[in-house]
Amino acid sequence: MYKFVIHEGVAAPLLRSNVDTDAIIPSREMKTVGKTGLADGLFAGWRYLDAATRTPDPEFVLNRPEQQGTTILLSGMNFGCGSSREHAVWALKEYGIRVVVAPSFGAIFAGNCVRNGLLPLVLPEAQVAELAATVAADPQRRRLTVDLQRCQLDDGCGRSYAFTLPASQREMLLQGLDPIALTLQSAPLIDAFQAADRQARPWIWLD
């Protein structure tokens, strides 16, 4: 469905811990029954001086001229904690973000990323801080390259960082697989499980 193999782009530091999905996309910005039209609401509480008139806050990192075209976010631990809203990932993606680098992620958020071709990349806090310091001098030139095939992030200044991702998630991203279609190939296994389960746990089956 959504592939991720290799990506080179401008990185922005948002070094706060516990950036929650309410901050990534406030509930009030989820206006329609769909998965699009969300980029404007990304970080709405931080990005605008006045969200109603969409007046940008020049201080917010993504609004700085040197961060134009940012596609990689560098953040603190537990990024994407909180609400399960997949809108957080849809908003990041629509804005153009392809990779979030953080010491840890909210579990639901990380799963949502993989389903939508975004890479939740885990690096130790010290390495994230080092990357932020590297790009700070000139984000437009000091671009990062993330190679999922080699599971390696290069900072363009000669340093590279190895990362890991569960094999299933890596495969899903590298090949852009549709998980539902993939699982439906296992339909006979599900049928067999359910036939046995109806005998073992009849209280589960409400028919």
Added chain:
Amino acid sequence: MSGLSLFEKLWRQHLVAELGDGASLIHIDRVFLHERTGGVALRALDDAGHTVRHPRLDFATLDHIVDTFPGRNDASHPGGGSLMPGGDAFIRTTREQTARKGIQLFDLGDPRQGIVHVVSPEQGIVLPGATVVCPDSHTCTQGALGALAWGIGSSEAEHALATQTLRVVKPRSMRVHFDGQLPPGVTAKDMILALIARDGAAGARGSVVEFAGEAVRALGVEARMTLCNMAVEFSAFTGLIAPDQATLDYLNGRPYAPRGETWEMACTAWRELHSDADACFDIETRLDVSALAPMLTWGTSPQHAVGVDQRVPDPATVADTATREAMEKALAYMDLRPGQALSGVPIDAAFIGSCTNSRLSDLRAAAAVLRGRKVAAGVKAICVPGSTQVKLAAEAEGLHRIFLDAGFEWRESGCSMCFFAGGESFGLRQRVVSSTNRNFESRQGPLTRTHLASPATVAASAIAGCLADPRPLLGH
């Protein structure tokens, strides 16, 4: 070979297949949807040409963005039932989609309507040993009954609806022992806030967390739901508690619970659902509850919590840069100073409700504080029962009179102002003491300052007009 943990038993019982790539195909026994994300998932299934595999195992309710003003019904909201701009479309889509696909919806006006994690146990839809998913992060609440219940995104919900399974990388396991006896006036809400304050909002690191120990066994089933509810704020994959006689007594006779011979058969199976004495966990930790005080948050993460009698901590004492900066930002946002006493900080509003603390026992605890007292002048106080059933039961024992006489609004059930979806909210920069689960920036309204607490602490603060300890009002 060592024994099995409760989580391991549940995992094995639901294992359909190993997928060969590190993930497992896990059977899903129940899918619960709500209007905020359910409609999107159901519509996306159509777009992709998938069908719902077992509509009888799927349920939906209207809770997230429904109006909770008294007397709310279809007649007062012909277009849907939301005060959120554009909200009616979410409700309409959920109604259309569930009807078309044969999924039971607990609609406005249905006496079974309410917050998903209140309704599911109340109706006996979640059962011990079941796997339950819902596109809502607080699905972990339902682990209190010994189910493996966790929150998922919309895409995962589509997968569960279409295949009755999920592809899951097995999470790590963790056990938290709560030792000792809770002092009077201290609750499950205070236990979980104390744990998150001590170990951090990332403390569970994606584990399935089993809550165990003397203090957990002593909790009623509803209080166990409060404990499990905030497992996600601890970064848990989910939380769960082994079922015991209290769990079985709670479920017996509920509408969707088994009956007769099947009930007996189920109880026999459920009695096996506990961690073996020699079970191993990836992480084990303990917390003694016997000296706990009622907890209050002072910042913008649930980990920013201290006892009601303590002072706001000083970020300067914290070595870790990201943590310190987050604390400094939080204090600026909350308009508090390091070293300031929390007790006595004036409030604008008090809120009792949400999937954390809106059940009958929560309302009783608040009413015990409110009885014969009045909310302080200028404080907006609101009580939103977690379900229509809770509301009716509370009214049957006269609790609504205590709330109304004290000066609380008495609402229809729903998630209400636990979060700000663009409809009703608390005012700009207002300070709210709240029985909810998230004190994130602008969670309850534009730049609102939320202090999380137990229902008793919320009630005591409403009366005092400032953050306050409930124990003196309870005679402790």
